[in-house]
Amino acid sequence: MSPDVFLFWFLAILTVISGLMVVLMTNPVFSALSLAMTMVLIGALFVTLNATFLAGVQLIVYAGAVMVLFVMVLMLFDLKNEIYAFTRGKISGAFKVGSVGILAGLVIGSIGLTASTLLQSSTAPLVSMSGDTTKDLGKILFSQYLLGFEALGALLLIVAVGAVALARSKGGTHAK
C-alpha cells in the first residue's frame, strides 16, 4: 500500500466518522466541534487532490471563521443537551432515514456502475496538473471569472450590512 493510498483511506474514514458525529451528538457544541474537525479533514483531502491553496482557504474560512461563529453562538446561548434533539415520531423518523438511505444507495450505486466509463480513465488525471496550481487559479479567477468575483464583493457588502442590521434588530445591542 503506497503512502498516498494509505493517507486517503485514513482521511476518508476519519472524515466519515466525524461527519456522522455532527449528526449524532446530542450536545450542539460537540456537533460544532466535530464539524470543525470534518472541515479540517476535508481540507487535508483537498491536499491529496493537489488543491493546496484551497486547502489553506478551507482552514482559514471554514475552520477559522465560520465554525468559530457557530461555536461562539452556541456558547452564547449555553444550550445543554436537548430532550428533543432528534425528530419526534418513530414513523416519520424511519421514513426520513429510509429516504436518505435510498438516496445514498442510488448515488453510490450509479457511481459504482459508471466507474469504468467515468472519465474513461479513473485513476490517472487526463491532463497532469503541475504541483503548484495556485498561480493558475489566480490567473483564471482574474480573467475569466472576474465578473463573478466582483459580484461576490458586492454580495459580501450586502451580507455585512444585512447581518449587522439583523443582529441588532429590536434596538438594543445586548441579549436580554
Next chain:
Amino acid sequence: MRARKVAHMPSNFILEVGLPHYLVLSSLLFVTGMAGVLLRRNAIVMMMSIELMLNAVNLSFVAFSRYLGLLEGQVMVFFVMTIAAAEAAVGLALVVAIFKRFKEVNIRFFEHLKG
C-alpha cells in the same frame, strides 16, 4: 467495451484510489448532512448540516477538477465557500434574532412564526 473496462477499471478497490473513491466519499458526507437536516430539531445544528452538505459538494468539485485537469472546479469551490460563509452569517443572525426574542432554537417552534 469489455476490453476498455478491463483496461481502465481500478484493478483493486482498496489499493488504487481514483475519482470514484472521492465521489463515494463526497456522497456519503452529503447524505450524512441531509440526514442531519431531516432528523435534527435544533436550527443551528440544521445549519451546520447544510454546511456539511456544501463541503461534500466542494470535495466532488475539487476531485473532478483534479481528474479532468480543469481549474474551473477550484474557482467554483472558491465561490461556493464564499456563498456558504455568507449563508452562515445571515442564517445565524436570523437565529440569534429569534432566540433573543423567544429563547428557543427548536425548529418546531419556528412554525408558530407563521403570520
Next chain:
Amino acid sequence: MPLGGVLFITIFVIIFGCFLLFVASKLGKRSYDPVKQQTYECGIPAQEKKDTKISVKFYLTAILFIVFDIEIIFMYPWATTFRDFISSGQGLFVLISMMAFILVFIFGLFWEVKSKALDWE
C-alpha cells in the same frame, strides 16, 4: 505538500500532550472535597450559570470577521499573480478591477464604522 508530515506531527503532539496530562494526573495525590470541586467564584458560593449576560457584540464581531476575512482571502491569489499580470501587459486592467473590489471593501468598513456596529459601549 507534505500531508503525511502534517498528520504525523499533529498526532504526535496530541499523544505527547495526553501522555503528559496522564502522567501528571497519576503522580499528584488525590483527596476528594466538595468545596474544592466548586468553580471559582471569588470566595462566595457559586451562583447559577444561567444568568450570565454576554454581549451580542462578540457575535457581531465574529460575523464581520467572516465577511472581511473572505474579502482578504480574495486578495491573496491576486497578490501572487499581480506581477505576472503586469509583465503580460494586463496590469492596469487587473489593478483597476481589484481597486473596484477594494472600494467595495472600504465602503463596507466605512458603513460599519458609521453605523456604530464596531463600537463597544
Next chain:
Amino acid sequence: MGNDIFEITVNCVKLIIVFLLMVQAVPVLVWLERRGSAFIQNRFGPNRVGPLGLLQLLADAVKFLFKEEFIPEHGIRFLYYGAPVMALVPATLAFAAIPLGYPLQWDSYIFRIQGFEVNVGIVYVLGASSLAVYSILMAGFGSGNKYSLMGALRATAQVVSYELALGLAIVGAILLYGTFNLTEMVAAQQGSLQFAFMGHAVNLSWLPNWGIFYQPLGAVIFFAATFAESNRLPFDLAEGEAELVAGFHTEYGGFKMLLFFIGEYGHMMVGSALMIVFYLGGYGIPGVTIPELQQWAAGVTSSANAASALVSLITFVSFTVKLAVFMWIFIQVRWTLPRFRYDQLMELGWKTMLPWALGNTILTAIVLYIAKA
C-alpha cells in the same frame, strides 16, 4: 522502498526535533521573562535555584508534575482536558513550516532545516494558527465557569479581529515577492538593497535587501497584530485580573497550565519567526550573501559536506539570534506598557490597523504597477 523508509524516518525525526526545539525553548524563555521583568522593575527575580536561578524552571516543572488533579464541578470532561492538548497543535504546525536555516547538502541528499516545505506557506501558516481559537473556546466552555467563558469570548473576539489586520498586512509582502512560499521569500531578500524603479536601477549597498525597507507600514502592523494574536500584554484583555480573574484558564493548574504556556510562547515564536521571514531577511546575515558564505566555508574545511553543514549552522544561528531579539522585544513590551481597555483594543484593531493595512495594500499595488510598467 528502502529509500522511502529512510526519507520518512528522517522527516519524522526532524519534525519531532523541531517540536522539541519549540518546547524546550519555553523554560528558557520563562526564565528570561522572569529575570528580565525583575531587571526592568529593579528586583532580583528567581536567583536561588542553580546558577542565576536557571534551575528554577526544573523545580517548577517537578512541582507542576506533582500537583493534585481535579476537575471543576460543572466542567465538561472532554473539553476541559482537550483544550490544553489542543493549545499545542496550531503553534507546532505553524512553526514546522518555517525555514530555520539554509538547506544542508550531504553528498546528493538535500536536508532542509525546516519541519516541512509547504508551497503555499503563508496560507498554511495562517490557516494553522487560526485553529488556535478552538483551544481557547474549549477551555472557556469546558471549565463551566462564567469568568472562563467570558475570558474565552473576549480572547476569541480579539484574536479574530487582529487576524484581519494580520492577514491584510501580509498582502503587501505577497505583492512584493509574488509568492506564498516562505523559502522563496527568504531567498528574495538576500544581498544588498537594490531595485528597479521606472527604469532606473537603485542600489544602496549599505542596507540589506530586507522587506522592512519596502514595507515599513506593513511590518509595523503585522508585528502589533502578532502581540494581539498571542494574547500578550498590552493586548491580554482575556485575563484582565480585575475583571475576569485569569480569563479562560481560571480553572487550570499544574501541567495543564504549562501546556497553555507552551502554546502561548509557541505563538510568540511563530509570530516572531514570520516577522523575520517576511520583513527581516529570514536566516540571511546582513552584508553577507549566501554564495560569499559558502565560499568562506569552503576555505575553512576541505570537505564539501562539512562546508555545507557549516553554512547551515551559521544561517541557523543567525535566525536564532534574530528570534531571540524579537522574543526580548516581546518581554520588554510586556513589562513596559500598560494594558488597553477593551473598547480601545477593538477600536485600534478595526478602525486604525485595518484601514492602514488596506492603504498599505493599495499603495504597494500602485507603486508596483508604476515601477514595473
